[in-house]
Amino acid sequence: MPYMDYVSGCPVDERVIEAMLPYFKHPGNPSSIHSVGLEARNAMEEARGKVASLINADSSEIVFTSGATESNNLAIIGYATRNKSKGKHIIVSAIEHISVINCAKFLQKNGFEVDYAPVDSYGKVKLDELENLVREDTILVSIQHANPEIGTIQDIEKIRDAIKDVTLHVDATASLGKIEVNVEKLGADMLTISSNDIYGPRGVGALYIRKGVRVNPVILGGGQERGLRGGTENVAAIVGFGRAAEITMEEWKSEAERLKKMRDRLIEGLLKIEDTFLNGHPTERLPNNASVRFSYIEGESIILSLDMEGIQASTGSACTSKTLQPSHVLMAIGLKHEEAHGSVVFSLGRWNKEEDVDYVLEKLPPIIERLRMMSPLYLK
Ligand code: PLP
Structure with a gap:
């Protein structure tokens, strides 16, 4: 999981x-x-x-x-x-x-x-x-x-x-x-x-x-x-x-290479979901960070639906998630409130494997589709 x-x-x-x-x-x-x-x-x-x-x-x-x-x-x-x-x-x-x-x-x-x-x-x-x-x-x-x-x-x-x-x-x-x-x-x-x-x-x-x-x-x-x-x-x-x-001193370089490959595959797969955008810099970014936003839906409902499939991610800083305010980081990069609310951060680490990326890319698209069907903002 x-x-x-x-x-x-x-x-x-x-x-x-x-x-x-x-x-x-x-x-x-x-x-x-x-x-x-x-x-x-x-x-x-x-x-x-x-x-x-x-x-x-x-x-x-x-x-x-x-x-x-x-x-x-x-x-x-x-x-x-x-x-x-x-x-x-x-x-x-x-x-x-x-x-x-x-x-x-x-x-x-x-x-x-x-x-x-x-x-x-x-x-x-x-x-x-x-x-x-x-x-x-x-x-x-x-x-x-x-x-x-x-x-x-x-x-x-x-x-x-x-x-x-x-x-x-x-x-x-x-x-x-x-x-x-x-x-x-x-x-x-x-x-x-x-x-x-x-x-x-x-x-x-x-x-x-x-x-x-x-x-x-x-x-x-x-x-x-x-x-x-x-x-x-x-x-x-x-x-x-x-x-x-x-x-860390011994392993960080090879680990960063490994994570970067997984991160890139994850981002590529996530961006295939329509109306999905990358947050942050496309190349000058942490090798373990895939931060994306899905239009028309709330990050919290995505996180809870993912959790039911055994996948844990976050909407932003765990330390401030209790406030329900849109993240000051996403506001500072110029996102609108509704865009900021649809953000999800996948952060990878030492125990993630390639299969984890496959699993997320299999489970996430139907979750996004289901949540969008229920969203009053989604008019397609
Ligand atoms: N600074 C940065 C950039 C962080 O990401 C965090 C926590 O995620 C902190 C400071 C605070 O860390 P802690 O809550 O472990 O004190």
């Missing part, structure tokens, strides 16, 4: 579970100075090295967090509050994850000015408009590497050039393990990543903070993570994240 909702959640790889198991029982607190504490600290530091290598960073530049949301909070709120004497203007793109948008809104309520960089109909940040938004007092720009909902990949190197020497935060949650994520090549000063997106456990992520970049902690406690994130570290989860990073 094809699970095609890897964007909402990924299974944890067996090899990762194996690496984590000893640390569930292990009592060591990495801050304790005795030998058992030291064992936990060593395991954690080994994991930090593996996570750092995956993105071409130094271990000392990695802060472990509870996930991408917290990393985004630390990057945006932590950086803005620490550097407000240099300026109080920040820029985020219009299609950022809600955790970035909500941090920007929080800052706006607390004396900062925020601009939202617009995107074109493929979801690419408009570079000239971004460049024009940069002011003397701009201290931070936050732009995602790739969008989980429409799959579009940003030209981060060009964005880096456009904003000159302003500090750049990149949310690489959706791109890690799918395309190359290299902090040096990207020119990122801070970069958000998350463990579950590379088949590690949930509840752990990291923020890369380039040496010399100063941020305030947003979780205050006993000075863990070099004073940037208080609270006893979740050693088992961090060890799992490290193992997941190691596996």
Whole structure:
């Protein structure tokens, strides 16, 4: 039964579970100075090295967090509050994850000015408009590497050039393990990543903070993570994240090729259904993302009908699907409300096989036809 909702959640790889198991029982607190504490600290530091290598960073530049949301909070709120004497203007793109948008809104309520960089109909940040938004007092720009909902990949190197020497935060949650994520090549000063997106456990992520970049902690406690994130570290989860990073490093390239072939066949088949359109960029997109919209019908009814056939997909960001508002991402690329509502995201991952694509392409057309026959918007 094809699970095609890897964007909402990924299974944890067996090899990762194996690496984590000893640390569930292990009592060591990495801050304790005795030998058992030291064992936990060593395991954690080994994991930090593996996570750092995956993105071409130094271990000392990695802060472990509870996930991408917290990393985004630390990057945006932590950086803005620490550097407000240099300026109080920040820029985020219009299609950022809600955790970035909500941090920007929080800052706006607390004396900062925020601009939202617009995107074109493929979801690419408009570079000239971004460049024009940069002011003397701009201290931070936050732009995602790739969008989980429409799959579009940003030209981060060009964005880096456009904003000159302003500090750049990149949310690489959706791109890690799918395309190359290299902090040096990207020119990122801070970069958000998350463990579950590379088949590690949930509840752990990291923020890369380039040496010399100063941020305030947003979780205050006993000075863990070099004073940037208080609270006893979740050693088992961090060890799992490290193992997941190691596996990703070895396998991502061949895996991306495999997924891309499946994705292309899936998109080709989906677009054969009449009045169906691709969301996002046709080529500069994540290798595992097929985001399409079906005219005249609602994404939610498609998802539920697919689920009855044993296929799981999503209508967009699982984190905001409760609001029933059309996705801000689809609105920002210029879709009308009714177009945005008919969108479905198929996101592929490590355990999908070619047969899964065949199964979806067999089951979906009759579902679309049945739902359209019931739709008052469908007048054919
Ligand atoms: N950033 C991006 C691009 C995401 O896709 C997500 C989640 O899907 C997040 C941040 C937040 O991740 P989490 O809910 O794991 O904290």
